[in-house]
Amino acid sequence: MLRLGVNIDHVATLRNARGGIHPDPLDAARMAIDARADGITIHLREDRRHIRDADVAAIRAAITAPINLEMAATDEMLAIALKTRPNACCLVPEKRTEVTTEGGLDVAGQHNTLRPIVAALKRAGIRVSLFVDPDPVQLRAAAGLWADIVELHTGAYAHGKPGELERLQEGATMAKALGLEVHAGHGLTYNNVTPVAAIPELVELNIGHFLIGQAVFEGLHAAVARMLALMDAARA
Ligand code: PXP
Numbered sequence: 001m002l003r004l005g006v007n008i009d010h011v012a013t014l015r016n017a018r019g020g021i022h023p024d025p026l027d028a029a030r031m032a033i034d035a036r037a038d039g040i041t042i043h044l045r046e047d048r049r050h051i052r053d054a055d056v057a058a059i060r061a062a063i064t065a066p067i068n069l070e071m072a073a074t075d076e077m078l079a080i081a082l083k084t085r086p087n088a089c090c091l092v093p094e095k096r097t098e099v100t101t102e103g104g105l106d107v108a109g110q111h112n113t114l115r116p117i118v119a120a121l122k123r124a125g126i127r128v129s130l131f132v133d134p135d136p137v138q139l140r141a142a143a144g145l146w147a148d149i150v151e152l153h154t155g156a157y158a159h160g161k162p163g164e165l166e167r168l169q170e171g172a173t174m175a176k177a178l179g180l181e182v183h184a185g186h187g188l189t190y191n192n193v194t195p196v197a198a199i200p201e202l203v204e205l206n207i208g209h210f211l212i213g214q215a216v217f218e219g220l221h222a223a224v225a226r227m228l229a230l231m232d233a234a235r236a
Pocket residue numbers: 007009043070090092100101131151184185186187188206207208209210
């Protein structure tokens with residue numbers, strides 16, 4: 001089956017808008033798991049604009065389901081990951097001025113920066129995922145770094161760019177042939193998830209912004225359950 005990782009960053013965005021403690025990302029994590037999500041994804045950004053260090057620690061302590069920590073490939077984040085020991089770390093490019101993760105990691109161009117970070121995470125028993133565009137050069141570079149996983153960036157597909165679904169399918173086929181586990185995410189909604197979920201090589205989707213937004217209208221539990229039902233139907 002195709003797994004769903006629920007990204008709860010934007011529960012923290014909402015909390016931080018008022019500077020208090022509500023809504024608590026940990027409650028969202030608990031509810032997503034209760035709705036049968038397979039894991040929780042959190043992105044600790046350098047500027048701490050949503051998830052904060054205390055959230056990472058609290059979620060790690062309370063949630064037994066797999067936690068996927070998204071982070072930039074920096075020494076600061078590596079130290080936090082080694083202390084926190086999530087199930088997986090997804091290395092993402094991070095620009096201070098971006099609203100969200102705009103593109104995939106340039107694994108080929110940053111090979112020397114990434115290599116020691118990937119190696120340190122793997123030595124600690126943390127699975128390493130690299131967030132990349134479905135580009136053969138990047139996929140080969142990810143395999144060359146002995147990453148466990150590539151997460152294919154679905155943002156261009158979600159924005160309706162022609163040919164992107166085919167690129168995702170070809171990228172997934174190639175990544176699997178290279179021995180990588182294949183995940184995907186970014187910009188997925190009820191309306192666009194089905195063709196991506198039907199790509200047979202994919203084993204996990206990570207979805208955040210849409211689910212948290214949809215939770216305003218139907219509740220997080222219902223939104224997660226409906227997304228899981230669409231994913232299951234795409235695989236049936
Ligand atoms: N995967 C990665 C690596 C991401 O950076 C994000 C966005 O934080 C997502 C998945 C989820 O994207 P969205 O919030 O658009 O569903």
